[in-house]
Amino acid sequence: MNIGILTIGNELTSGMTQDTNSSFIARELHAQGWGVSAVITVGDDRDAIGGGLDYLLGISDALVVTGGLGPTADDITTAAVASVFGLDLYTDGAVLKQLKERFDRLNIPWTENNAKQAMFPEGAGIIDNPVGIACGFSLERGSKPVAVMPGVPVEAGKMFSDGVIPLFRDKISYREHIAKRTIKTFGRTESRIDQALSHENLEIPGVSIGFYPRFPEIHLVVTSRGEDRNNVEANLRVTCERIEGKLHRYIFGYDDDTMEGVVAAFLTDRELTLSIAESCTGGLITDRLTDVPGSSVFLERGVVTYSNTSKVELLGVPSSIIEKHGAVSEEVAILMAEGVKRLAGTDIGLSTTGIAGPAGGTGGKPVGTVFVALSTGEGTTCRRFLFRWDRRRIKEISSQIALNMLRKFLIGVVD
Amino acid sequence: MNIGILTIGNELTSGMTQDTNSSFIARELHAQGWGVSAVITVGDDRDAIGGGLDYLLGISDALVVTGGLGPTADDITTAAVASVFGLDLYTDGAVLKQLKERFDRLNIPWTENNAKQAMFPEGAGIIDNPVGIACGFSLERGSKPVAVMPGVPVEAGKMFSDGVIPLFRDKISYREHIAKRTIKTFGRTESRIDQALSHENLEIPGVSIGFYPRFPEIHLVVTSRGEDRNNVEANLRVTCERIEGKLHRYIFGYDDDTMEGVVAAFLTDRELTLSIAESCTGGLITDRLTDVPGSSVFLERGVVTYSNTSKVELLGVPSSIIEKHGAVSEEVAILMAEGVKRLAGTDIGLSTTGIAGPAGGTGGKPVGTVFVALSTGEGTTCRRFLFRWDRRRIKEISSQIALNMLRKFLIGVVD
Numbered sequence: 001m002n003i004g005i006l007t008i009g010n011e012l013t014s015g016m017t018q019d020t021n022s023s024f025i026a027r028e029l030h031a032q033g034w035g036v037s038a039v040i041t042v043g044d045d046r047d048a049i050g051g052g053l054d055y056l057l058g059i060s061d062a063l064v065v066t067g068g069l070g071p072t073a074d075d076i077t078t079a080a081v082a083s084v085f086g087l088d089l090y091t092d093g094a095v096l097k098q099l100k101e102r103f104d105r106l107n108i109p110w111t112e113n114n115a116k117q118a119m120f121p122e123g124a125g126i127i128d129n130p131v132g133i134a135c136g137f138s139l140e141r142g143s144k145p146v147a148v149m150p151g152v153p154v155e156a157g158k159m160f161s162d163g164v165i166p167l168f169r170d171k172i173s174y175r176e177h178i179a180k181r182t183i184k185t186f187g188r189t190e191s192r193i194d195q196a197l198s199h200e201n202l203e204i205p206g207v208s209i210g211f212y213p214r215f216p217e218i219h220l221v222v223t224s225r226g227e228d229r230n231n232v233e234a235n236l237r238v239t240c241e242r243i244e245g246k247l248h249r250y251i252f253g254y255d256d257d258t259m260e261g262v263v264a265a266f267l268t269d270r271e272l273t274l275s276i277a278e279s280c281t282g283g284l285i286t287d288r289l290t291d292v293p294g295s296s297v298f299l300e301r302g303v304v305t306y307s308n309t310s311k312v313e314l315l316g317v318p319s320s321i322i323e324k325h326g327a328v329s330e331e332v333a334i335l336m337a338e339g340v341k342r343l344a345g346t347d348i349g350l351s352t353t354g355i356a357g358p359a360g361g362t363g364g365k366p367v368g369t370v371f372v373a374l375s376t377g378e379g380t381t382c383r384r385f386l387f388r389w390d391r392r393r394i395k396e397i398s399s400q401i402a403l404n405m406l407r408k409f410l411i412g413v414v415d
Numbered sequence: 416m417n418i419g420i421l422t423i424g425n426e427l428t429s430g431m432t433q434d435t436n437s438s439f440i441a442r443e444l445h446a447q448g449w450g451v452s453a454v455i456t457v458g459d460d461r462d463a464i465g466g467g468l469d470y471l472l473g474i475s476d477a478l479v480v481t482g483g484l485g486p487t488a489d490d491i492t493t494a495a496v497a498s499v500f501g502l503d504l505y506t507d508g509a510v511l512k513q514l515k516e517r518f519d520r521l522n523i524p525w526t527e528n529n530a531k532q533a534m535f536p537e538g539a540g541i542i543d544n545p546v547g548i549a550c551g552f553s554l555e556r557g558s559k560p561v562a563v564m565p566g567v568p569v570e571a572g573k574m575f576s577d578g579v580i581p582l583f584r585d586k587i588s589y590r591e592h593i594a595k596r597t598i599k600t601f602g603r604t605e606s607r608i609d610q611a612l613s614h615e616n617l618e619i620p621g622v623s624i625g626f627y628p629r630f631p632e633i634h635l636v637v638t639s640r641g642e643d644r645n646n647v648e649a650n651l652r653v654t655c656e657r658i659e660g661k662l663h664r665y666i667f668g669y670d671d672d673t674m675e676g677v678v679a680a681f682l683t684d685r686e687l688t689l690s691i692a693e694s695c696t697g698g699l700i701t702d703r704l705t706d707v708p709g710s711s712v713f714l715e716r717g718v719v720t721y722s723n724t725s726k727v728e729l730l731g732v733p734s735s736i737i738e739k740h741g742a743v744s745e746e747v748a749i750l751m752a753e754g755v756k757r758l759a760g761t762d763i764g765l766s767t768t769g770i771a772g773p774a775g776g777t778g779g780k781p782v783g784t785v786f787v788a789l790s791t792g793e794g795t796t797c798r799r800f801l802f803r804w805d806r807r808r809i810k811e812i813s814s815q816i817a818l819n820m821l822r823k824f825l826i827g828v829v830d
Contacts, residue, residue, distance in 0.1 A: 026430030282705025290697025
């Protein structure tokens with residue numbers, strides 16, 4: 001089964017927005033054992049949409065369409081699809097009612113142009129949107145299913161997985177078994193992981209391994225396919241074990257795990273409390289940890305001590321030490337971690353100080369110099385790094401390293 | 416002039432690699448005043464490549480092709496293009512010599528499969544690759560130029576700008592002028608903005624307006640096109656002025672502006688200092704402001720006071736007030752903003768406290784209840800909100816509201 005993907009929007013053809021829906025959908029289709037005939041991206045234009053639909057229908061067994069379902073005049077996908085397929089539009093009363101209820105619930109005033117989002121081509125099935133406003137719809141065109149969803153990635157992602165995949169599955173008589181596992185690593189480049197795995201026998205029939213860099217992480221997606229469910233699962237298990245044997249030091253999680261979620265779970269399980277003193281990461285470590293529901297159980301406080309005064313007042317770092325070694329130094333990083341731990345009365349203190357740039361570097365401490373310190377009941381450790389990224393990426397990788405240091409301490413890994 | 420983009424690679428149609436070339440090329444074409452007819456992505460497959468070429472040639476004045484020029488067996492783009500256009504392949508001696516020299520210089524052993532990268536369709540012009548190995552080539556198909564480049568983004572980017580743009584320029588006598596402005600709004604939904612603009616005359620020839628929701632913001636992109644540069648710019652200006660007339664309260668910036676960047680610029684200009692006390696936003700406000708280079712000039716400190724103790728110790732909020740009104744209350748929000756401002760000795764204090772969920776709500780204060788307070792030399796104001804989003808979106812919209820309150824204070828808007 002080969003599926004065509006049509007993504008629609010002037011923001012895509014102008015390059016203003018990176019189309020991430022098509023690669024997400026392609027990955028999901030791939031995981032189902034289906035192929036992609038082609039991806040076409042066109043603007044919000046009746047003829048371009050029509051041409052793309054016709055071309056893809058000619059080379060595909062099914063179509064996925066995203067984008068152009070919003071309330072404004074430039075969103076014309078529903079009307080274009082109806083017109084290409086020679087169908088009239090109708091207003092779905094149940095969807096209209098649901099739309100108005102959603103607006104009420106979200107406290108958004110209803111305006112009449114939104115009624116457009118309750119209009120569908122005759123004979124369409126509705127695809128619910130559990131995370132947004134606009135519903136999608138599905139049609140059949142000469143026994144080929146066509147599913148149409150909004151372009152907002154979080155909505156399209158959820159609707160595709162929950163609504164479209166089951167719909168497409170129903171259309172296929174032959175059902176392949178598929179098992180998939182994402183192995184999430186941090187601390188090794190893609191090419192070094194590739195090299196580490198090159199001596200391992202990973203050529204198992206029906207199993208493929210994909211590399212997905214997600215800065216600063218590298219994810220490995222292992223997909224196992226075949227007719228026999230037990231074989232499929234055994235092959236997946238064996239492959240993952242072989243990968244784990246080579247990469248265990250760099251694996252922090254699987255599937256939906258996040259670095260902050262893993263750290264939060266360990267802290268919660270062990271009933272340990274944490275406080276954080278950030279300088280160059282600017283609150284990002286605390287922001288990430290507080291994305292985890294229930295983080296108030298272990299997180300006592302975070303402080304972003306951007307000024308020297310705040311390092312003295314909130315962390316008890318002596319100003320003489322700052323003057324002598326500089327705010328970006330091993331000495332200050334250690335005193336920040338120890339100070340926040342002591343003053344917050346927590347089990348663990350975590351700190352960062354560095355130069356995220358673009359200005360502020362010196363010969364001895366160039367832009368990208370970062371110190372990360374971890375203070376626990378067993379003492380305080382500090383590591384120094386030099387990154388060549390831009391400001392945001394320096395913040396991201398520094399926050400990741402800090403969380404990973406904490407994770408390794410919690411699982412008893414020393415390195 | 417409408418240009419078609421064909422990107423080729425199994426890594427793209429499997430979703431393993433995000434195709435960034437097409438959006439880069441689209442942006443560059445757009446900047447030249449040219450449009451994109453469609454983007455097609457296909458795998459390394461002769462028929463899929465042929466189909467994509469044919470379709471795009473039918474709807475475009477020129478084609479850009481990337482991917483599949485490497486030395487390995489799965490790279491078949493050159494052969495596929497030659498076959499589709501009925502051309503033989505030849506080995507270019509000069510390119511072969513240059514290739515061998517490049518391998519020498521990079522200390523990579525030469526293997527015979529690399530000779531494939533010196534093969535081109537008869538009549539092709541060579542497009543030099545100053546940053547990689549594989550050269551590209553150009554052909555004409557019924558007076559339409561077709562440029563083919565490798566898929567490595569850094570190589571395709573350089574070759575496109577240096578080699579392809581000048582090539583395409585030579586082919587075109589008529590050059591359209593294009594002017595564009597992005598208007599960034601916060602505080603009104605897409606449909607209410609649409610409605611607000613519906614009574615305004617925005618039907619100006621050659622001008623289009625696109626809506627781009629970027630939670631929690633809505634961006635309006637105004638594009639003006641035409642033959643006369645002065646007209647194009649005047650039409651853009653008039654349209655923007657009409658939009659501004661209706662939406663000025665909700666416009667916080669233009670083009671590359673960010674909310675945090677705008678706030679940071681105002682604070683820096685007026686030499687005002689800021690401290691931040693965050694509870695439900697968990698460090699996100701501070702994280703956003705510290706993404707702006709130079710933020711250390713105005714940002715004295717941020718504190719994430721997740722525990723009641725930290726609100727007492729770091730902000731001087733009396734525990735009796737927390738006990739009486741609850742940590743999520745107008746009283747506490749106000750004392751947090753005033754406390755951080757006083758203790759940090761800054762001109763301005765900003766605070767948030769709320770229930771980001773999914774747990775922790777009560778009847779009187781359900782999940783999504785958020786208080787944002789701003790304390791300045793003119794006093795302290797606090798606003799209460801109720802959001803129905805998930806945890807992350809509650810953090811995002813709360814941080815945006817806090818920054819927007821600060822922005823409005825800085826420009827003297829009261830609401």
